[in-house]
Amino acid sequence: MTADDRIRKLESENAQLREHLAESESVLDAIQRGEIDAVVVSRAGEPRVFTLQSADHPYRRLVETMGEGAATLSGSGVILYANPRLVELLDSSSTTLAGMRLTEWAAESDRERVAGMIEMSSAAAVSDEVTLTAANGTDLPVRISFSTLEIQGDRYVSAIITDQRLARHHAALAEAAEQTREANDRLRDADQRKDVFLATLAHELRNPLAPIRAAADVLHRLNTHDDKQRKACKIIERQVTHMTRLVDDLLEVSRITLGRIQLQKRQDNLANILSGVVESIRSSTKLDRVLTLEVGNESLDLDGDTVRLSQAVSNVIENAIKYTTAGGTIDVQLIRDGADGIVRIVDNGIGISPDALPQIFEMFTQEDRGDRRSNSGLGIGLALTRNIVELHGGTIHGSSPGVGRGSEFVIRLPLKERRASPTEERVDSPNILCSQDILIVDDNVDAADSLCIALALTGHTTKAVYRGSAALDTIESSRPDIVLLDIGLPDIDGYEVARRMRKRLGTACPKVIALSGWGRDQDKMRATEAGFDAYLTKPVSPEALTRVIAAQFAGPAE
Numbered sequence: 054m055t056a057d058d059r060i061r062k063l064e065s066e067n068a069q070l071r072e073h074l075a076e077s078e079s080v081l082d083a084i085q086r087g088e089i090d091a092v093v094v095s096r097a098g099e100p101r102v103f104t105l106q107s108a109d110h111p112y113r114r115l116v117e118t119m120g121e122g123a124a125t126l127s128g129s130g131v132i133l134y135a136n137p138r139l140v141e142l143l144d145s146s147s148t149t150l151a152g153m154r155l156t157e158w159a160a161e162s163d164r165e166r167v168a169g170m171i172e173m174s175s176a177a178a179v180s181d182e183v184t185l186t187a188a189n190g191t192d193l194p195v196r197i198s199f200s201t202l203e204i205q206g207d208r209y210v211s212a213i214i215t216d217q218r219l220a221r222h223h224a225a226l227a228e229a230a231e232q233t234r235e236a237n238d239r240l241r242d243a244d245q246r247k248d249v250f251l252a253t254l255a256h257e258l259r260n261p262l263a264p265i266r267a268a269a270d271v272l273h274r275l276n277t278h279d280d281k282q283r284k285a286c287k288i289i290e291r292q293v294t295h296m297t298r299l300v301d302d303l304l305e306v307s308r309i310t311l312g313r314i315q316l317q318k319r320q321d322n323l324a325n326i327l328s329g330v331v332e333s334i335r336s337s338t339k340l341d342r343v344l345t346l347e348v349g350n351e352s353l354d355l356d357g358d359t360v361r362l363s364q365a366v367s368n369v370i371e372n373a374i375k376y377t378t379a380g381g382t383i384d385v386q387l388i389r390d391g392a393d394g395i396v397r398i399v400d401n402g403i404g405i406s407p408d409a410l411p412q413i414f415e416m417f418t419q420e421d422r423g424d425r426r427s428n429s430g431l432g433i434g435l436a437l438t439r440n441i442v443e444l445h446g447g448t449i450h451g452s453s454p455g456v457g458r459g460s461e462f463v464i465r466l467p468l469k470e471r472r473a474s475p476t477e478e479r480v481d482s483p484n485i486l487c488s489q490d491i492l493i494v495d496d497n498v499d500a501a502d503s504l505c506i507a508l509a510l511t512g513h514t515t516k517a518v519y520r521g522s523a524a525l526d527t528i529e530s531s532r533p534d535i536v537l538l539d540i541g542l543p544d545i546d547g548y549e550v551a552r553r554m555r556k557r558l559g560t561a562c563p564k565v566i567a568l569s570g571w572g573r574d575q576d577k578m579r580a581t582e583a584g585f586d587a588y589l590t591k592p593v594s595p596e597a598l599t600r601v602i603a604a605q606f607a608g609p610a611e
């Protein structure tokens with residue numbers, strides 16, 4: 054080579070070196086400007102990535118802080134970069150991961166599938182659920198998505214890895230929630246069927262009670278001198294009263310649970326209500342406990358449902374009697390506290406344990422005392438009482454210093470400010486009654502006949518028929534003063550019979566009193582619409598019947 058040739062070669066090498074230098078300078082400039090995150094160096098055909106620690110671009114931050122695993126792979130599936138979340142998921146380190154194939158982290162059964170997906174991603178993005186195995190051996194259900202990145206003619210693969218454990222937990226939770234909802238629906242259905250069953254059962258049980266009560270009343274009135282017969286008669290009366298109470302409680306259960314207790318409010322006086330309840334308890338039971346009532350002189354009026362309030366107070370007083378041993382005392386007191394009336398019922402009976410106290414107002418709750426006394430009710434009295442008191446805007450509170458140390462119940466009811474008006478005074482129905490002509494209509498022949506005899510014994514003229522059509526025929530021919538009419542009749546129901554009677558006889562129509570096994574508020578409303586003058590629920594006591602019949606002929610209130 055001549056000296057000229059050597060000079061030319063050196064000049065060309067020099068030019069190439071300048072070119073490389075210029076290129077390197079522009080790369081350095083780009084690095085300084087932050088335009089480059091990593092340098093890919095190809096060695097023996099295998100690319101290696103050198104990331105620049107100083108590169109701090111927002112998208113790098115995004116990838117590093119994202120909640121999903123992310124990796125950049127070479128076209129053949131070697132991990133070039135793994136974000137912190139993927140490192141965490143695989144329980145590994147970024148240096149261990151870099152350079153390994155992603156397929157090495159797939160569960161054995163999924164390895165081929167993952168390799169296939171990486172290959173297929175060159176044509177289009179692919180996504181599927183696979184299992185990875187972390188360094189600690191945990192199997193990791195993930196959704197993995199591959200897509201191709203083309204950088205300066207080289208193919209890279211980006212992988213996004215989503216942990217499916219949370220999603221699966223969510224799915225399991227959603228399934229459990231659905232199952233709970235279905236179970237709740239089934240329970241609600243069963244509960245409704247139970248309520249309907251209880252109402253039907255109570256209705257069916259009432260039917261035989263009516264004639265038993267009437268027959269017992271007949272025996273009682275026959276005034277037998279045989280001691281044994283009188284005793285037997287008393288037993289029947291007592292047990293029928295007890296059974297009637299249980300059956301009524303059964304009906305109340307469904308009323309409370311279905312929220313069907315409706316109040317028929319009017320202005321009343323708390324002292325009157327209390328006196329009525331105490332009087333009725335004193336007269337109906339042979340008390341061997343001392344029951345005192347203190348009501349004061351002040352008139353405490355409220356807007357309330359007399360029957361329901363009496364029932365509420367009566368439940369608490371009867372409990373006090375039931376849970377107080379012979380010779381004990383039950384004090385009932387009525388006082389005013391600001392705008393409220395307070396009814397205190399204090400007994401010195403068996404008391405309530407602190408454990409049982411919080412539950413006594415719950416339905417079917419009875420303190421287990423291991424004796425028979427606690428089994429003589431259904432455990433709904435206080436639940437019903439609380440319901441009634443709350444419907445009146447009041448509260449009830451029970452307390453006891455402990456077992457054997459008596460109990461105290463306090464009912465608080467909002468009072469009404471009242472301006473006395475003579476026309477508002479309640480006129481009690483007279484109990485004295487002159488003889489009436491009474492037609493009894495009931496398809497239960499025993500019920501009709503026994504009532505027929507019982508009323509005849511009190512001086513009335515009575516006749517029984519067993520079908521609606523017979524009732525319509527009879528009223529035309531014999532014109533009774535009163536018709537005691539059962540609702541569920543086989544041919545024409547009681548509502549229709551009442552309607553036709555009114556239509557045929559107009560103002561000359563006798564007083565029509567419903568005698569029904571159903572005691573729901575809607576049944577009573579329906580009866581009023583059909584033209585009944587009064588509504589009695591079976592089994593009706595002779596006293597109640599006498600009162601209602603008398604009320605039909607009482608003059609207007611003065």
Ligand code: ADP
Pocket residue numbers: 368372373374376400402403404405413414418419420421427429430431432433434435436459460
């Ligand atoms: P029942 O009397 O039918 O069992 P209640 O709902 O009326 O049902 O009462 C619930 C429970 O509260 C009773 O079983 C009893 O354990 C307790 N209890 C209520 N009143 C008294 C009282 N005056 N003294 C002691 N225990 C009482």
